[in-house]
Amino acid sequence: MSETIYNLLAKAIDLYVKIRVKFDPEWDIKNSSRIREWKLMAYAFSRSPIGIVGGFLVLITAITAIIGPSIAWQGYWEYKVVENPDLWLKPPCLPPSCSGGPLLGTDEWGRDVLAMIFYGVRISFVISLLIVLIGAPLGILLGLIAGYKGGVVDEVIMRITDMFVAFPGLVLAIAFATVLPQRIRGFLEANTQIRDFLLWLFGLRPQEYGQLAALLSVLLALVIVWWPIYARTVRGTVLSVREQVFIEAARSIGLSTWRILIRHILPNVLSPIIVMMTFDLATAALLSASLSFLGLGPQDPVPELGFMISKAGQYFPERSWHIVVFDGTVLLLIAFGWNLLGDSLRDVLDPRTRRAIEVRAKAKKKKR
């Protein structure tokens, strides 16, 4: 199993190398030790069961998210219970004891829970990706600038960061998510192209643009909560790297600030940032679901996972336990996948633990 994964990853690395060589013929020779490190990372990763399971879960989540809305056999807007009252909160129909009914049961609108999960995964996946992919770079950028420039710029940025960090995260997110929807709705009405793009991204119909506003306010609120930590971490690393001699050397040969930041300082910060971002993808998924649970995200008919669970609370536990169990488990698995992946990446990207994994594996091989 590990062999196949390692071979896959090694092939991907080789492919990347080939592409780079096309643009720069000497690239593979100049970076041979780096390529070797990558292959070692791939090897270490393929040998860590936590990483493989995590990667697997993330892969399933991604696939479900991408194809989910397309393969869902029911639209989330269809209130089936109106035609067929029988479908109200039907319990799951799992083989072998039952057959022919909705596999995971239905909710109070008569909608098939499994179909709704397909929509829900898309929403959770997209929103957590957007939160981290907007929030982290924002924070990283500010951290780089603050750390490198120093002086007044640094002070100002750090004071602002401190203000945000002093606020407890969830509370800050709640506060912003409450006040933003109307303004975002106005923005969406004025910019229909962006609106349509976002609707497609989340797998929603045009009618739901009001809910989209709520969704986006959750997104924005969490981005606001997210960036300070990255700014601080990056700034700290920049401060320590900045004093090192090779930066002075770079400056003395006239490299521009920008270039120094991107090509020399950033790579040093990269590993812990990647690990942080992976863990944050799990946290973002959970926090956005939590905000929806509290009623701040999209409302009916959008089947956001946290929101579905919150609605199920009314009839809990006798009639709606299946919604809580299944939607909850899906959320758990999404977050779990990212967390496992992050944990494994942390070991893989740290050179010391990486060596330890390599040595251990070689020893095991020898014993055979």
Next chain:
Amino acid sequence: MSLLKFVARRALTFIPTIIGVMLITYVIAYLIPTDPVRAWVGGEKLLNPEALEQVRAKYKFDAPWYEQFSFLITQLFTGQLEDPVRLKLVVQELGLRFPITVELAIFGFVFIVIIGIPLGIIAALKKDTPVDFFVRFFALFGSSMPSFVLYYFLILALFVYTHTTYLAGVPLPSEACRATLASMPSRIPVLGHLAYYLGAVPMFGGAFCGEWDVIVETVKRFYLPGLALGLLSGGFIARLVRNSLLDALSSEYILFAKARGLPKWWVWRHALKNALVPVVTILGLQFGGLLCGAIIAETVFNIPGMGRYIYESIMRLNFPAIIAGTFIFAFVYVTVNFVVDILYALIDPRIRY
């Protein structure tokens, strides 16, 4: 001496932080959408134009945003801010609900410590054995589990076994007891005030008057949410304790302690104290986080604390209440962080500079 200097210096940063928090609350308040008043006054049908105007004027919705904000803030600080939906003073609600949230946080904290620290120590001692892997798994699991899902799972389990679902209300000490507590500040100067504030937490109030059934009932009510909170964060703390303890055990001063012929327990004391220093800071932050995580727990477990107050205010678009509640949470969080920093300086002499 230097500890006092440290406290003084740290206190100096407290003020700007609070100002920063106010500024952010300011920004949030600025973004309040126009006309939530309709929702307050009861929807379209009950629309009484006069009532609408009255409420509008009262909350200065027709005035420019800075007047609105300063109005909100002065009202908040002078304790006069009134909740437009509940028609009660925010301060009153705060006085009633906040101690309950504190109670919940205490239970959660106790469980986190009971679960996290022993597990962490065991994992360190049995490094790389199944126990160690279990702790790692437990930590990852706890941080992947959505809190509200775990709460429902636990309630489900409780239901399956005992058929009791929701416990209503929070056990409070008797009227007589509360009257006694209220009179404490006037009877004994400093200690009396302390007794009054501590006694506001129902559990402690009951203990003060010797009303043990209050405590028993409180435990019955709160052990489940407390356990849930413990399960969510316990793994993380366990892992932290494990790593911290392993670091401490492999350090030179432990070797030196052994080389000096100190008895085993003395050597352990050195390792534990050093290991727990970073843990204490994190635990303190956790307590601050518990106060906020309470929002979801109180909603699911039906506990009438500050968290639920915010939740209900969200449902009704009750912006003054939301702003007030948010600010109070932030204030408490900043205070907890401040206390944690002081505690850290007490334990670790190195950072007093």
Next chain:
Amino acid sequence: MGMSLDEKTVLKVKDLDVRFYTYAGVVHAVSKVSFDVYEKEVVSLVGETGCGKTVTTRAITRLIESPGRIVGGSALFRRRNGEVIDLLKIPDEELRKIRGNEIAYVFQDPSSALDPLYTIGYHIIETIKAHRPVDKKTMKEEAVKLLKQVLIPHAELRVKNYPHELSGGMRQRAVIATAIANKPRLLIADEPTTNLDVTVQAQILELLKDLQKQYGMSIILITHNLGVVAETSDRVYVMYAGKVVEHSNVFELFERPLHPYTQMLLKAVPNPLKKIERLESIPGTVPSLINPPPGCRFAPRCPLAKDVCKEKEPPIIEVEPGHHVACWLYARR
């Protein structure tokens, strides 16, 4: 059993064997090392990093932790009361009573030897309390006295200081004070001055020598610095790759080094009074101690290596009274 010891001998280590069982293989850190320490003398253990000198001294009082294990050998020690015991065989509790009491250690890095959360006074009092139950007042007084003995100024104030409040030199003095608190018979100092400034180095070495005379202790001094050896020691053991290759008194060693390794070590230290064309260095690197090759361990780097050197390990031969070497140049087949 041979549990007898010459009257003048404090410690007799014979055939000490320490191995580390790692994922990469079994590391033979110390192989059949023997040495003696007599009363009131300073013995140096010299060698490159990784030659096993630290492991040897830690093994004496069984301070070796997993994955390391003491596989063989004996360490006969004469206690204050005259009793002779094998440190490697006595029960744990008895060993604990000897550590810090009759045998004390000073480590290389004073910053990390002291627990940052406790004052230096606490460290000293703790060490006293572990072995001699006297009352608090006496212990406090002793602590101050000890700090004065190690020449820490303002001892009464310093005793309440935390480690981070002292400079490196003072910290090391505090560590030494802790070590001698119970007037040990044997002090083992593992590179005590390596992490300190050169001027402080000299002071600490002076201090050790004075204390040795005052307390009549024996000292085992580990160092890789031949200058320190020349300054302080009576006898020297040279170690390489986990084995003792030469030992003699200090004068003999410097005037007539016999082992090729010792000769090259001495040549590698530049003499400031002579004009030097090139700095000498010993070619090659220390061999891996996992599955060490047969024969003399220095053979791969030795310019005088013969065939026999690569096949069989040379025995230790007394070439002159008190001067021993493990080299085929001197041993008859």
